[in-house]
Amino acid sequence: MQSGKPMPRVHLLRVNYWEILPRPFPWPNVSHAGVFTSIRFRCLGDLLKQKSARVRACLATLAGLALLASGLVTGIEQASAAGTSWVIDLKVAPGTVGGSGTITFTTQTLSQETFSDPQCASLNQTAPEGKVALYVGDVVYTSPTLSQWSSTTSTATDSAVTTCQTTAGTSVPATATVIRTTATWSVNYSCQQPWNTIRATYSNNPYASLGIADAIWGGVPMPSFIPSNGALPTSCPAMTLSPSSGLPGSPLTVTGTGFKPTDTTTVHFNNVSPLGSATVGGDGTFTAKVTVPASASDGTYWVSVSSPSFNTVSSQFTVATPPTLAGRMDVKAAQWVLGAATSPVTAIRNGGFYRNYQYGAIISAPSQTLYVSHGAIRNEWAALAFENGVMGYPTTDEVGGLRNGGVYQNYEGGALLWSPATGAHESLGFMRALWQSTGFENGILGYPTSDVVTGLRNGGSYQNYQGGAIVSSPASGTHLSTGLIRHDWQVNGFENGVLGYPTTEIVTGLNNGWSYQNYQGGAILMDAAGTYASATYGPIRAAWLSTGFEKGPLGYPVGDPYPVPGGTSQNFYYGRITDINGAITICTAGNACWR
Numbered sequence: 001m002q003s004g005k006p007m008p009r010v011h012l013l014r015v016n017y018w019e020i021l022p023r024p025f026p027w028p029n030v031s032h033a034g035v036f037t038s039i040r041f042r043c044l045g046d047l048l049k050q051k052s053a054r055v056r057a058c059l060a061t062l063a064g065l066a067l068l069a070s071g072l073v074t075g076i077e078q079a080s081a082a083g084t085s086w087v088i089d090l091k092v093a094p095g096t097v098g099g100s101g102t103i104t105f106t107t108q109t110l111s112q113e114t115f116s117d118p119q120c121a122s123l124n125q126t127a128p129e130g131k132v133a134l135y136v137g138d139v140v141y142t143s144p145t146l147s148q149w150s151s152t153t154s155t156a157t158d159s160a161v162t163t164c165q166t167t168a169g170t171s172v173p174a175t176a177t178v179i180r181t182t183a184t185w186s187v188n189y190s191c192q193q194p195w196n197t198i199r200a201t202y203s204n205n206p207y208a209s210l211g212i213a214d215a216i217w218g219g220v221p222m223p224s225f226i227p228s229n230g231a232l233p234t235s236c237p238a239m240t241l242s243p244s245s246g247l248p249g250s251p252l253t254v255t256g257t258g259f260k261p262t263d264t265t266t267v268h269f270n271n272v273s274p275l276g277s278a279t280v281g282g283d284g285t286f287t288a289k290v291t292v293p294a295s296a297s298d299g300t301y302w303v304s305v306s307s308p309s310f311n312t313v314s315s316q317f318t319v320a321t322p323p324t325l326a327g328r329m330d331v332k333a334a335q336w337v338l339g340a341a342t343s344p345v346t347a348i349r350n351g352g353f354y355r356n357y358q359y360g361a362i363i364s365a366p367s368q369t370l371y372v373s374h375g376a377i378r379n380e381w382a383a384l385a386f387e388n389g390v391m392g393y394p395t396t397d398e399v400g401g402l403r404n405g406g407v408y409q410n411y412e413g414g415a416l417l418w419s420p421a422t423g424a425h426e427s428l429g430f431m432r433a434l435w436q437s438t439g440f441e442n443g444i445l446g447y448p449t450s451d452v453v454t455g456l457r458n459g460g461s462y463q464n465y466q467g468g469a470i471v472s473s474p475a476s477g478t479h480l481s482t483g484l485i486r487h488d489w490q491v492n493g494f495e496n497g498v499l500g501y502p503t504t505e506i507v508t509g510l511n512n513g514w515s516y517q518n519y520q521g522g523a524i525l526m527d528a529a530g531t532y533a534s535a536t537y538g539p540i541r542a543a544w545l546s547t548g549f550e551k552g553p554l555g556y557p558v559g560d561p562y563p564v565p566g567g568t569s570q571n572f573y574y575g576r577i578t579d580i581n582g583a584i585t586i587c588t589a590g591n592a593c594w595r
Helices: 034-047 052-070 211-215 323-333 377-385 429-437 483-491 538-548
Strands: 088-094 100-114 123-126 132-136 139-142 150-157 162-166 171-175 174-189 198-203 240-243 251-257 264-269 275-280 288-290 299-307 310-319 346-347 353-358 361-365 368-371 407-411 414-419 422-429 459-466 468-473 477-482 513-521 522-526 533-537 562-564 567-572 577-580 583-590
Touching: 034 459, 052 310, 100 132, 100 150, 132 174, 132 422, 162 310, 198 211, 240 299, 240 310, 240 414, 251 299, 264 288, 275 288, 323 353, 323 368, 353 414, 361 377, 368 377, 377 407, 377 414, 414 429, 429 459, 429 468, 429 477, 468 483, 477 483, 483 513, 483 522, 483 533, 522 538, 533 538, 538 567, 538 577, 538 583
Parallel strands: none
Antiparallel strands: 088 100, 100 123, 100 174, 132 139, 132 198, 150 174, 162 171, 240 251, 251 288, 264 275, 264 299, 299 310, 346 353, 353 361, 361 368, 407 414, 414 422, 459 468, 468 477, 513 522, 522 533, 562 567, 567 577, 577 583
């Protein structure tokens, strides 16, 4: 080669030495070691600058020069246009259908430069014969030997060459002809998931002995992956897992569709452990019942199915060992800031459990659902005998955000409520149902101010609220007691007086906006303005009824009945009724009896 000739283009990983080395570069004056050193320092600079494409080019160039220097590519006599570093170019081209595409391998099998002057020896480079093994998922494709690949040959004149070097070492005028043969081998794939790997090896890889076997693939890292190009057709093999998560050692059902009939499918766990196999039916489906490895720890794994006629399809399975009950309780206690545990997990009624903490407890109901129990509501629950009492187990955590800062917690037998103004109290049974019908704490009654009080006359009970009370007895049912009517009932001795228990709610819509509430022994009426209420009962009420109540000539009562000598009397808007020793006198305004 003539001194001063620029270094020829040397193709490796689609990067030319010409683009890396200083130019012009006088090959005769520099040894292989000098070239290697020059490139090494240029590459070191690129590595420090972290330019990935440039770095890959540098590494490939170093590999190529090392290959040239060691003579692993046959036919190398001296550096020239024919002296290129050999690679196999790998390209993956996605197809038009999801999961399909083509993998193509291209390489130069011959590079030969001949000179017009016969005194100059030709320069030749031939590729080492071998086969490509292509792994797509778990399927292996093997190429023919390199010499049997489809090939094309091109011939061109190297216009940069004007002289050549004879075997005697002298330069003579000459032209150069370059002959190159390029070979290709392709594999078409289909029904491939984008996470399936692509890996290739070459049976006679000249880079393997240098410890850089992947340098043969033109810069494509191994393994590579199938590119994503849309959803797979429904005709492609597919699999489902039932369930998709479970414990170590738990049963797992794997079903598949779209497989080749009569094929034997193999189920693998995490691409390592074979779990079992199944034969594909005539409709292309199979079912395999396998077991999750008992040694599997918590995490996400791939369960895959392979068959002789198709590559692997995979689906994720999560191994999740449930935490212990104590661990679950501790997590919930931390969420509610209950402090450190102060007791072990302790069994209670009907398969429940509790664990105490510094500022409360966590309760495991028989359903194994965890609930918090703390503060004033817990104290009220304790007063009602915890889960052994009328409330039973909680069915919710505490729920805040109620009117005036209230909080409630539901239980099997009702609820417990707390507000800053009223404290914590129970709400259960018919009384709770009636309170609900009024709008709970947002209605006329507001929050309860007492628990349910029992032991009243004839088995009665009551519960006080901010706006009144709810009163219940077996004979009269459960009813509200509010406002001025409640006050008049109190004046008449509540359930122990002549009226007994209420038998209706307050009824509105009477003449002039009045309202009433019936009782076992009579009724109480209230004017529209709510300024006064009057009770009616006994023979006087019966006599008033005979006149047509408020629609009769007497109108509404004014005040409760009052004692007179020998009996009782009650005033009305337009008269009076008197009971003297059982004799009833009805006196209307304007009569002689009306004074």
